[in-house]
Amino acid sequence: MSATNAPPPSGPSTLCGQPDLPWSGRGTSLGIFGCRFSLYPMTDRYAEVILSALAETDASKVFAQTDALSSLYRGKLVHVIDALRGLFARASRPGLHLVMEGQISKGCPGDSDGDSFLAEDDLPLNRPGIADLRLPVMAKIALYPLGAQNYIDLIAEVVRMAERAGLNPRTIHYATRLSGDLNRVMDFLEKVSRFVEPRSNHYVLTFTVSAGSPTQETP
Amino acid sequence: MSATNAPPPSGPSTLCGQPDLPWSGRGTSLGIFGCRFSLYPMTDRYAEVILSALAETDASKVFAQTDALSSLYRGKLVHVIDALRGLFARASRPGLHLVMEGQISKGCPGDSDGDSFLAEDDLPLNRPGIADLRLPVMAKIALYPLGAQNYIDLIAEVVRMAERAGLNPRTIHYATRLSGDLNRVMDFLEKVSRFVEPRSNHYVLTFTVSAGSPTQETP
Known part of the structure; x- marks a missing residue:
């Protein structure tokens, strides 16, 4: 298990985890993608579901950290997505309503090269074990390209x-709904990140992925 | 209960829920704030907790809608915040780990004056009943002012x-952690919205509020 119990956040506050840096713009030249995310298993046994999924996910190619509200994966995009994919797959089980919410981001002007592993190769660790998984999910996304007029x-x-x-995109207020297989939704999040990253110095892609919801929506 | 089961999202997809409008910029001149949010009660009885909290919250001064992934409140800021505050307070109970995630937003260029009640007065409906509530929460926020260079x-x-x-802000990657009483955190979300709204044509303020987490963070 690569996720560690982080010490509580401390020190003066600013952005993107770099309290003592001026707005250097360094973030935009670094290859570090990151995702802060939370798993919400709607069950009395939520702690066990979260901890066992974290333990069973191979996060050895990303920097991983967990605090009381959320967890963090940072590194190459392929490995950040791969770890998220593996984690959701490991946590899901028949009859469980499971939700993951997260923000994939790159380019914060205050970011630095800390808290990341970029030396890794591009071979995903978790995908091979779940390539055949068929897990229908509902999802929503919202994209925020920052500092640019052409964001729309x-x-x-x-x-x-x-x-x-x-992925059957449908408009809702403040977001876009998607539906499809987990692997296709995760592939899409990776594809969007690769599309936006060279076109926006700093962006945030928020997502919600939900499996096992009992709520029926009539088509 | 003002929340209604929405028909499934349909029609061609675009932004902010207005599939047939060009980017008119109308959103920036409207007084409509909105919040898309989800409640995550980590219990086998999550559906009951969510539905009873929605039913007990007076959302009659906002437009409210619920689908399988999230709910929506739209209207005057004071009432959107008031309904969120009331909902979290109603859903919380001793021993329950409860999380709410949401995005408060105003000014999407594709927004319209639909799906909102703006004719209401400024008297909050839920706050009086929970003004004396003392509910310690952990929270995190991230602010995304869009279309502007000065967002940092x-x-x-x-x-x-x-x-x-x-509220003891502490830096973490991609967000700022806060801690304090529920009412003070909700007051702060309202204050931030009032501060940012005249300074940014379009902004999104994401938040996570958590009560009853078993995870200990040593100061």
């Missing part, structure tokens, strides 16, 4: 990408 | 506001 164009293109990916 | 300055000022509000 990027968002609109991502919605079209979801359509082409067969 | 707004974010930095909001962190300073949290310090002045006594």
Whole structure:
């Protein structure tokens, strides 16, 4: 298990975890993607579900940290997505309503090269074990490209990408709904990140992935 | 109970729930704040907790809608915050680990004046009943002012506001941790929205509020 119990956050507050750096813009030239995320298993045994999924997920190619509210994976995009994918797959089980919420991000002007492993190769550790998994999920996403006037164009293109990916995008206030298989949704989050990253110095892609919801929505 | 079971999202996809409008910029001149949010009660009885809290919260001064992933309150800021506050208070109970995640937003260029009640007065409906509630929570926030180059300055000022509000802001990657009483955290979300709204045509303020977590963080 690579996730560690983090010491409580401390020190003066600023952005992106670098309290003592001026806005250096360094974040935009680094290859570090990150995701802060939380798992919500709607069961009395939530702690056991979360801890065992964290333990069973191979996060050895990312920097991983857990506090009382959320966890963090940082590193190469392929490994951040792979660890998220593995974690959700490990935590899910028949009859359990499980939700993961997270924010994939890159380029915060205050980011630094700490808390990340970038020397790794590009071979995902978790995907091979769940490549055949068929897990239908409902999802929503919202994309926030920061510091740029053309952000609406990027968002609109991502919605079209979801359509082409067969993820049935539907507009709701403040987000876009998706539905499909877990692996296809996770592939899409990776694809969106690769599309937006060279077009926006700093972006945040928020997502919610839900399995096993008892709520029926009539088509 | 004002929350209704929404029909499934349908129609062509675009932003902010207005599939047939061009990017009109109308959103920036409307007074409509909105919040898409989810409650996560970590218990086998999660459905009962969510549905009873929605039923006990007076959301009659906002437009409210629920789908399988999240719910929506839209209207005047005072009432959106008031309904969120009431909902979390109603859902919380001793021994329950309860989390709410949401995004408060205003100004999407594709927004319209639909799905909102703006004719209401400014008297909150839920706060009087829970003004004396003392509910310690852990929280995190992230602010995304969109379409503007100066977004970092707004974010930095909001962190300073949290310090002045006594909410112990601490930096973590991609977010700012807060801690304090539920009512003070909700007051702060309202204050941040009032501060950012005139300074950013379009912004999103994401938040996580957590009560009853068993995870200990040593100071």
